[in-house]
Structure formats: structure tokens, C-alpha cells
Amino acid sequence: MATESKTMTEEKNPLLIQIDNEVREMTPEEVTAYEALIADTPTLPSPD
């Protein structure tokens, strides 16, 4: 059964990126790159 994604009306936490010791919000380009990286990331089955 497909899991519904969050609607646009729900408030989303900003995506953070860390480069060395600096933590900040991702730029739009970094968000695009991050979402592409995690798009096909596997998730393991729920344990028995």
C-alpha cells in the first residue's frame, strides 16, 4: 500500500547541510542535489 506524502500545507523543517564545521540551511540547488541522492535510497524491511 502506498504511503501518502506530506501535503504542501504542512509545515516542513528546513533541510540542513553541514560542510566541515559549518551547519546551515540548504540552498535550492543543494536541496535538488540532496533529493536526487536520496530518491532511490533503499529502506530495509521491517524486522520480523
Place this chain on the structure above:
Amino acid sequence: MTYPTFTTGQVLPASDLNAIGLWLVKSQTIGNGVGSFTVTGAFSSDYDAYRIVMSGYLNTASDIGMTMQLTGAGGSTYGYWTNYYQYGAAAGQASAAANTSWIMGWSNAAGGNLVMDMVNPNNALYTNFTSMNSTPSYYMNQGGVEKSNTQFTGFTISCSAPFTGGTIRIYGYRK
């Protein structure tokens, strides 16, 4: 030679120092709430091979793949294979032949540890890795290759379950 012990103020012989096999290159705290973190200056011509240790890392959820992308290689040049073993139960695998990153480990909401070896990241050769880690429900091991012959100096680790802490250390194996 036997492992040397040193005392404060002792003159350190070159023969002892030159026998040190692993040298800490960089240590970095993983920030709270980051979906992605980058380590710069990790690799250089000083070493051909590296050990990377993620100690006590935490995510907002467990058992989600963590990706690693070498800085400057965003094309479909990564191949990897990951095996996962549920304690006392089933096992499985996942792999990709022409990906834009590796799956190098798995997220852990209970506090995880990961050990990775990487060979030739800063040489104009293929870069290879092996790694292993465990979560509350699984043990996993991974391996793979990056085939661009690029000389890399850093990497980025990302996960859809953001990190909430931990430490990453990079050690160089003495040539």
C-alpha cells in the same frame, strides 16, 4: 618490533615514529538535524588508503541507506553491493551498477558505528571501498567502486533520515 611506549619528555626515535601504521587525518562532529554533511581535505597524496570511522552516529530513523558521493564525481560512475542480515532471521541484498553514489552504510536511531576502508581516492585510479555497520535489527556489509579515475579530496554523506549527532574520523594508512 614490539609496540613502543613513550614517556613525557622522551626523545622519540624516527624508527618508532616511522612504524606508525595509521595517522589521524581529520576528525569532525556530525551536526544535529543535517540531512547531508561534507568532509573536505580528507584525502591527499600522503596516503593511498584510508580508514573512515563513524562513531556513535545517530539518525532520526533506522535502516535507511546512507549515500556517499566523492566530491566532484556526480555522474553514474558508482557501483555498489550491500548485504543485510536480520539477527536470527532473513538476509537480503541491494546493489546498483551505474549509480550517482554509493550506499556505504545504514542509518541508526539508537546510535551506530561504521567502519570503512577506501583505497585510491586521491590517485588517478578507480576508487574502491568496503564497509560494515550494524543497527538494532540488522548487520550489514557493503562494497563498491567509483570508476572516473578522479583524484578526490573529500566526500559527502547524505541520508533521508537526518543525522542528529556522532563523530567521523579519517585515518591514513602509512605507505
